[in-house]
Amino acid sequence: MGYKIDEYLRQDKLPHIWCPGCGHGTIMGNLIRGIDKANLDPDKTVVVSGIGCSGRASGYMNFDTLHTTHGRAIAFATGIKLANPKLNVIVITGDGDGAAIGGNHLIHGARRNIDLTVVLMNNHIYGMTSGQFSPMTPTGDNATTTPYGNIDQNFDLAGLTKASGASFIARGTAYNTRQLIEIFAEGLLHTGFSFIEAISQCPVNYGRRNGLSSAVDMLKCQRDSSVNIRKWDSLSEEEKKGKFPTGVLYKEDKREYTEMYQEIIDSVQEEAK
Amino acid sequence: MRDRIKLLQGDEAVVEGAIAAGAKFFAGYPITPASEIAEGLAERLPIYGGKFIQMEDELASMACVIGASLSGLKSITATSGPGFSLKQENLGLGMMIEVPCVVVNVQRVGPSTGLPTSPSQGDVMQAKWGTHGDHPVIALAPSSVKETFELTITAFNFAERFRTPVILLLDEIVGHMREKVVLPNEEDIEIWNRKKPEVGPEDFNPYQETDGLVPPMPNYGEGYRYHTTGLFHDKTGFPRGTNEDAKNLMDRLMAKIESNMDIISLYEEDIRDDDEIIVLAYGSTMRSAINAISQARKAGIKAGWIKLKTIWPFPADYIKEVGKRAKAIIIPELNRGQIIKEVRENIFGNAEVHGINKYDGTLIKPEEILNMIQEVK
Numbered sequence: 001m002g003y004k005i006d007e008y009l010r011q012d013k014l015p016h017i018w019c020p021g022c023g024h025g026t027i028m029g030n031l032i033r034g035i036d037k038a039n040l041d042p043d044k045t046v047v048v049s050g051i052g053c054s055g056r057a058s059g060y061m062n063f064d065t066l067h068t069t070h071g072r073a074i075a076f077a078t079g080i081k082l083a084n085p086k087l088n089v090i091v092i093t094g095d096g097d098g099a100a101i102g103g104n105h106l107i108h109g110a111r112r113n114i115d116l117t118v119v120l121m122n123n124h125i126y127g128m129t130s131g132q133f134s135p136m137t138p139t140g141d142n143a144t145t146t147p148y149g150n151i152d153q154n155f156d157l158a159g160l161t162k163a164s165g166a167s168f169i170a171r172g173t174a175y176n177t178r179q180l181i182e183i184f185a186e187g188l189l190h191t192g193f194s195f196i197e198a199i200s201q202c203p204v205n206y207g208r209r210n211g212l213s214s215a216v217d218m219l220k221c222q223r224d225s226s227v228n229i230r231k232w233d234s235l236s237e238e239e240k241k242g243k244f245p246t247g248v249l250y251k252e253d254k255r256e257y258t259e260m261y262q263e264i265i266d267s268v269q270e271e272a273k
Numbered sequence: 274m275r276d277r278i279k280l281l282q283g284d285e286a287v288v289e290g291a292i293a294a295g296a297k298f299f300a301g302y303p304i305t306p307a308s309e310i311a312e313g314l315a316e317r318l319p320i321y322g323g324k325f326i327q328m329e330d331e332l333a334s335m336a337c338v339i340g341a342s343l344s345g346l347k348s349i350t351a352t353s354g355p356g357f358s359l360k361q362e363n364l365g366l367g368m369m370i371e372v373p374c375v376v377v378n379v380q381r382v383g384p385s386t387g388l389p390t391s392p393s394q395g396d397v398m399q400a401k402w403g404t405h406g407d408h409p410v411i412a413l414a415p416s417s418v419k420e421t422f423e424l425t426i427t428a429f430n431f432a433e434r435f436r437t438p439v440i441l442l443l444d445e446i447v448g449h450m451r452e453k454v455v456l457p458n459e460e461d462i463e464i465w466n467r468k469k470p471e472v473g474p475e476d477f478n479p480y481q482e483t484d485g486l487v488p489p490m491p492n493y494g495e496g497y498r499y500h501t502t503g504l505f506h507d508k509t510g511f512p513r514g515t516n517e518d519a520k521n522l523m524d525r526l527m528a529k530i531e532s533n534m535d536i537i538s539l540y541e542e543d544i545r546d547d548d549e550i551i552v553l554a555y556g557s558t559m560r561s562a563i564n565a566i567s568q569a570r571k572a573g574i575k576a577g578w579i580k581l582k583t584i585w586p587f588p589a590d591y592i593k594e595v596g597k598r599a600k601a602i603i604i605p606e607l608n609r610g611q612i613i614k615e616v617r618e619n620i621f622g623n624a625e626v627h628g629i630n631k632y633d634g635t636l637i638k639p640e641e642i643l644n645m646i647q648e649v650k
Contacts, residue, residue, distance in 0.1 A: 010500075013511065043496040048340075059500055064493040066343065067502035068336065069366050075333035079340025079348070080493060082324050083298055089345065108329035177311060217518050261324060268319040 003033045008042060009063045014103050015214025015243055021128075021215030023174030023200030028057045030177050030198075031090075043089040046075040052100060052128045053202075054094035071102025074109040074254045077116050085258035088188065090119040095136035099155050103135070109245040110164035114257035117187050117194045120157065123202040125190055131205035142209040158249050166193035169250040173199040175222035179246060186248060194257050199226070234263045277456040283421045283447040284343060284351075286454060287377055288313030289549040290425025291349050293462055296375075297323035298348040300337035302330055302356060305389045306445045307379040310351035331359035336548035339367050343501070345492030347429055351377035354387065354396055357403065363439055365404030365505045368526065371480075371488070373432035373467055375425070377441045379448040380607075382634045391447035391634030394556055394607040400440045401585050407523060411537055412440040412585040418452035424582060425490045429614035430465040431537060435529055436487045442584065444607060446636060447496060480522075481508040486529035530586055539586045544577030549600035549604055551624075553592075553616065557583040558605045558637050565642035573650050587615045596620025601649045605629040605637045 018024045035045065042063055049058035051070035058189060062190050068076045073091045081089040098106055098120045108144040109116060125143060128130040132142035141150050145183075158169050168190040172180035180198060187194035201207065201218035212218045227235065229247035282290065287310045291299075298313040315325040324341070328334040331352055338348035340408075352360060357378045369372060380396045382388035396403075399514075400412040411431050421443060428439040453514040470477050471487040480488050486509075491497040501550060504512035505519040530537065543552040543566070550569075554562040559580050569576040579595065581588070592615075595602070600623050604613045612629045620626065629645055631637050 043498065044494050048494050059502065063498050065344075065500045066340075067500070067504070069362050069503060072332060072336040072363060075328065075336035076340040078326070078328075078333070079298070079300060079337035079342075080344045081340075082326055083344035083346045083348075084335075084492070084494055085340035102328050108333070130641055261319075261326075263327075264322075265319045265322055269322070272320055 005029070005032060005037045008032045008035060008062050010060055016060055017123035018053060019204045021115070021150060021201065022053070022093050022204040023123065023202075024053055024057065024121055026174040026177065027180065027198045028060065030180040031119060031184050032061065032186060033181045037181060037185035038188040040088045040188060044086060045090065046077075046080055047074045047090045047092060048080065049092040050094070050097035052094045052097045052126065053123070054092050054097060057092045071097050071100070072105060073097070074102060074105040074116065074118060078109060078112075081114055081116060082258055082261065085115070085262065086206060089116050091116055091189070093118065093120050095120065095122045095124060096134040099135045101156060107160065107164040110161045110166035110195065110259040113167050113192045113254050115166055115191050115193070118196065119184070120195070120197050122157070122197050122232070123200040125202050125208060127202045127205045131209065137206070143206075154233045157195070161195040162250050164273055166250045167254040168194035168248070170195070170199045170248045171199070171244065171246050173222040173226050173246060175219045176226065176246065190251070192254055194264045204228055277458070279454050280451055281418050281454050281458060282309065282449055282451045283415070283418050283443055284309035284379065284449065285313055286418045286421040286444070287351065287425050287441070287568050288317060289456060290422040291375070291429070292317055292321065293422075293456070294426040294429035295464060297346040298338060299350065300326045300328050300334045300341065300348070301350045301352065302334050302432055304356045305352045306381055306448050306492050307351045307353045307377065309379060312524045331356040332363060335363035335367070335376070336358040336364040339363065339364060342372045342374045343493050347373070347433070349375040349377065351379070351380045353379050354383040354393070355385070357396055359397060361403040365406065365598045367438040368404070368630070369503050370407045371436040371490070371526075372438065373434055373436055374416065374438050375428045375441060376472055377443065379442060379443040379445060379580060382632065388634040390445065391630065392607055392636060393558060393634070394558065394611070395632065396442065397407045397584060397608065397611040397642070400442055407527070408525045409437060409440055410585040411435070411437060411530060411583070412442050413539070413583070414442045414584050415447055416556050416580060418450060419446065419454045420582065421447060422456065424455055426462060430463065433467045434465045435485070435533065436467060436490060437530070442556065444556045459529065470497070476536070478508040479510040480506060482525070486525055486532065534568075534586060534588070537583055537586060539582035540588055541580045542645050543578065543583070544576070544579070548575045548577035550552070550574065550576040550603065550650060551579060551595060551599045551601070552576065552603045552605065552646070553579040553581065554605050555584060555612065558607060561637050561639045561642055562605060564639035565646060568639065568643050569646045574646060576646055581612070583611065586631065589615070589619045592616055592619045596623040599620065599624040601625040601627060603627045603629065603642065603645050603649065605642055607631055607637065
């Protein structure tokens with residue numbers, strides 16, 4: 001099917017600034033296809049981003065767009081959404097922006113189950129600042145700030161957001177565009193806090209220090225280590241090693257924050273009559 | 274009439290002022306001595322269809338009110354010293370992207386946790402220089418509960434009119450003190466709302482001056498589909514990374530405040546032609562100053578007072594003139610001397626300048642000011 005790419009991208013702002021081989025452009029392209037597939041009204045759609053490579057995505061997308069401070073995009077988006085619940089509010093963040101400096105807002109956004117769609121582009125590194133380790137850099141890997149190897153453990157972001165109360169949790173890869181478009185469309189239409197981890201590749205500042213200097217090799221790695229959630233449970237523990245499930249990992253019908261607040265307004269105003 | 278007579282504390286007057294100004298959104302985080310503002314607005318806002326949210330931290334609260342304002346609601350947050358420090362980065366973004374909102378700081382003694390329940394005026398300089406880089410600042414400081422109500426409305430009006438965050442600096446005395454206030458009729462309150470674009474989306478540039486230095490601002494969701502960033506940007510809202518854009522934007526941000534000093538700079542004075550000693554104060558300290566002046570005058574001393582209601586931008590030209598006719602200026606402050614530096618800088622040694630400074634959580638008594646007046650007369 002044809003997607004309204006031209007209408008939803010600010011053509012005059014392209015080409016984008018991301019490095020050759022970066023997965024962020026693919027993921028942004030898929031998000032735009034997902035927005036189109038979900039048939040969102042572009043005049044009622046707001047994209048909020050933070051700081052870092054992922055943060056630049058908002059500037060290329062033709063909606064109301066807000067490029068904020070480092071890590072705080074979900075908090076800005078919370079104000080935008082609660083002030084006008086009719087808006088579709090999308091947050092684009094990264095693994096440093098969303099899981100490190102903005103980790104508190106991620107868990108509290110999920111806890112409120114406020115109707116935001118959070119896309120976390122996970123490239124396992126601080127790319128814009130040239131390769132310092134993030135909370136998603138695998139233990140043992142190399143980064144500019146781990147000259148003797150990374151001893152930090154990673155977050156399980158799907159598990160973290162589930163425990164925090166998110167009602168839609170999914171994971172996809174830059175490699176599997178078809179699946180990622182489906183995930184985005186479903187997440188955008190879900191009412192409640194939707195968290196989508198999109199695995200990206202950074203050949204320049206992550207791959208090259210860790211034996212994967214070509215984007216093609218990194219995409220092959222995404223292909224070989226991802227398993228559709230429908231098949232995941234049938235794998236043995238041995239087979240699961242070094243792999244991760246993709247698709248919609250969790251979905252729940254749950255009361256949404258702005259709807260609950262509207263009920264308070266309605267009841268308070270009724271009483272005041 | 275009777276239902277407009279209230280016994281309010283300063284924090285409650287912020288709540289009343291915000292409602293009167295048309296505030297529809299509050300985001301905040303609990304902190305002494307400002308929590309009463311959050312509690313009051315949590316109860317009142319939904320009655321008017323407004324929204325209240327308690328955020329996970331101070332940074333999120335500042336971010337949230339900026340977001341709500343971009344959606345079109347008049348927005349406010351309230352905090353005290355430690356929280357004010359945490360808000361600074363997002364406050365800077367609000368100044369840079371020109372988002373109207375009100376930030377209340379009920380000052381307590383710092384640094385750090387300090388004396389959480391005691392008054393201070395220690396954040397005067399933080400209000401001006403708290404966020405990094407040069408930036409425009411409007412900060413107002415009420416000295417009574419009635420003035421708190423009035424200046425809360427003024428803060429919203431300045432925020433909307435000049436498209437910028439406005440800081441309302443209370444201190445713990447003003448915030449917790451109770452006084453009688455007669456609230457004005459709704460129709461007697463002047464309200465300003467942000468200017469909306471008169472052109473359609475195709476001809477719209479979000480940071481283009483139209484008439485005056487303040488660009489019109491649409492709400493999210495109205496079809497303008499514009500971009501906003503904390504990077505230096507041109508009139509289109511997009512960053513180009515040029516030095517020219519950086520200078521042009523900074524110059525306009527400063528000029529929109531500086532060229533409107535006649536509107537923004539609020540102060541009162543009681544200075545007779547032959548008064549030689551002037552006490553300049555703001556906030557709760559003003560109350561002791563006025564009392565001390567009246568005692569001094571009874572004793573035949575030629576003394577008068579200046580009350581600053583707008584602290585930033587500082588009324589430099591006015592103070593220059595005062596410096597020419599005064600023999601001495603006395604500045605009582607609940608800090609180690611912050612506004613006194615601005616005064617010294619602007620009077621060129623024409624008058625003696627003396628500070629009375631307390632930073633231990635106690636207030637400055639009228640007698641302490643009177644003693645200083647007698648010393649310098």
